[in-house]
Amino acid sequence: MNDAALMSSAMTVVKILVIIGLVIYSFFAVIVVRQEQLMSHVLEESSETVLRILVKIHLLLSVALILLAFIIL
């Protein structure tokens, strides 16, 4: 195996590891959404809508980052 092929294999492994890391982070983002839902159930307050939107934006961004990694890595 020449150097170029070795480098290419190494980069593929790194890419897979990065994407696995991002997928794990998106699971965390899902948990944050679920946590916010649970808490909203306990406390009903008008200002929770903003928080609900923010946690969903966080989840969407984490999924978008996985897609970005797929495309540019």
Added chain:
Amino acid sequence: MEDQNPVKPQSMSPLSAFAERPGGVRFETQESKESVELFLRQHPIVNLGWLTTAAILLAVPYFALPILLRMLNITQYVPMGYIIVASAFWYLATFGFILTNFIHWFFNIYIVTNERIVDIDFYYLLYKHFSEADLSKIQDISYTSSGILPTMLDFGNVYIQTAAETPVLEFDKIPHPERVVQTIRMIRERGGAT
């Protein structure tokens, strides 16, 4: 029972840490005749630690990344795509850090109703601790406010000893602890516990 409390229900600021008879607030196990007399969170100053950390985390790539790129010549070894993904992830993780800390503060609440005292704590992700005590079961109530910052900003801890399942309810770092103690005593004296 006739309502003798002169404080009318008032709309509460979204980030309020102290509200008397707040309007538009309900909690999970609230009964139909039960009214919220006090709504409390920890004093907003407790957020200063994680807000400072978040500010540092946000500023680090702005200052450190150009220096790293210039000094270590990273672009020679690491493709640009990885630098972009790493930078984006850094900001996303910082956003997540801010969100989780804010949620932790926002949903850790103490409620005094005309019937009982409720302490709702959220520790870490997906762990909820709900404790309550009837006003009639309160045995002793005290508060502490020690240190420069708590004295200046008027916040401290309120300890409520009860004969209920939870022997001591602690309201941690809440604003105006003296007023909280007075209000709870007042509610008890006017026979809020039914």
